[in-house]
Amino acid sequence: MxxxxxxxxxxxxxxxxxxxxxxxxxxxxxxxxxxxxxxxxxxxxxxxxxxxxxxxxxxxxxxxxxxxxxxxxxxxxxxxxxxxxxxxxxxxxxxxGSWDPPGARLLDLVEAVARLHAEDGCPWHRAQTHATLGPYLLEESYEVLDAIAADDPDELREELGDLLFQPLLHASLAEDFDIDDVAGDLVEKIVRRHPHVWGDADPEDLYRHWNEAKAAEKPHRDHPADGVSRQLPSLALAAKVIERFEDQGEALDLPELPEGIKVEAADVGDFLLAAVAAARAAGVDPELALRRAVTERAGLEPLETPGPHVSETIEHEDAS
Missing domain, CATH: 3.40.1010 (Cobalt-precorrin-4 Transmethylase; domain 1)
Structure with missing residues (x-):
């Protein structure tokens, strides 16, 4: 034998x-x-x-x-x-003789994306730019949130893959960096912002360490809302800007609710929905109105190039 x-x-x-x-x-x-x-x-x-x-x-x-x-x-x-x-x-x-390390299939993904962008690869992918791919990044992010909300592990696994695809595509298109640069910068940032994990800092102070690391990384930021994405939908933008001002201990000039109105936590959704309905009844686009209010009260520069949420509302207004 x-x-x-x-x-x-x-x-x-x-x-x-x-x-x-x-x-x-x-x-x-x-x-x-x-x-x-x-x-x-x-x-x-x-x-x-x-x-x-x-x-x-x-x-x-x-x-x-x-x-x-x-x-x-x-x-x-x-x-x-x-x-x-x-x-x-x-x-x-x-x-x-050897085993795949954790994350090994990511190497296959990098290779597959490189193949798409090769001279004999996919014409559609080769024709894309960062700008044309931008909406897909947003769309895939929302589909991940849908899968989380549905509590569907199989759907979440698929949607996370679609979302993971996007950074690889952008990195493959870039001329000044590649996916290894992206991953390397991210690892350094993670280590730098977690001295209680990669060091002997007190875990009780992790929030302070995080903010100190961010401040050291971005010394040019002098406005509380610097770094907040202006592409966010206006409601998320408003919440984030208010949070940043609070974190910095600065007072943001916020409007007061009309006298006698008190909103309980359980009623917030209905309150916001009523505000949207009131805006529409007044002939105002609520998305643009809230964005304008946040921008003015926080002292932010208006967006020169509207993001996808803003452009959709502008197009809708023009069509009407």
Whole structure:
């Protein structure tokens, strides 16, 4: 009975970075074979070990040895081996030469996006710009929120993938940086803003550490609302601007509710809905009106180029 060592490796790990068990099996084997050339085959040869490339593995199976599994998994041979093992004709030993690290499939995604943008890739993707892809980033973000609200794990998994696709596309289009720059900057920021994790800072002060790190990173910001996205819908923009002023301990000139009106937490939704209805009855677009009020009271510069939410309302107003 022959013994076949089924050597599995990850194509996402540099060839030659094999486990000690794998190298021992290769050095001790009387025969090493594979179907095709591969980086792993080349690395094994560079280590002074002969590797036979065969079209038909029958003779190898009869004699035994180490089989270097190809990147596609050598499915047909694996099925044949299972039958031989079940019939008691072959003893099979599975050795893992390397494993995919967590996040390894992200490398596949990077490669897939690069393929889309290659000269012989997808014409639609090659024609896109940061500006034309912008609305998709917003749309995918909302679809993730829909999946969260629906408490649907399968839907959330899919929508997170669609959202993850967007930064890869933008990074692939960029001329001054790539996805590694994006990821590297993010890792540095995460470490810098969590000294209680990557350091000996007191976790009780994590909020202070976070704000101090942000202030050090953005010394040019001198307005409480600097850094708040002006593309936010006006209601989210208003809430964020108020929060930033409160964080800075500065007073924002906010309008008072009409005398006698007190809004309880349970009634806020109805109150806002009534305000929207009142705005429409007055012939005013509530989105633009609230944005204008926030901008003026917070002393922000008006947007020169409206975002998607603003442009939609402007188009609607022009059409009417």
């Amino acid at each position: 022959s013994t076949v060592t089924w050597l599995l490796t990850s194509p996402r790990i540099p060839a030659g970075l094999l486990s000690v068990e794998a190298w021992d099996a290769l050095h001790e084997a009387e025969a090493v074979a594979a179907f095709d050339e591969s980086p792993t085959v080349e690395a094994v040869r560079d280590a002074g070990i002969d590797v036979d490339l065969v079209e038909d593995a029958a003779e190898f199976l009869e004699a035994g040895g180490v089989w270097i599994v190809g990147e596609e998994g050598d499915e047909e041979l694996r099925e044949a081996l299972a039958e031989y093992v079940a019939g008691g004709e072959i003893e099979l030993d599975i050795v893992y």
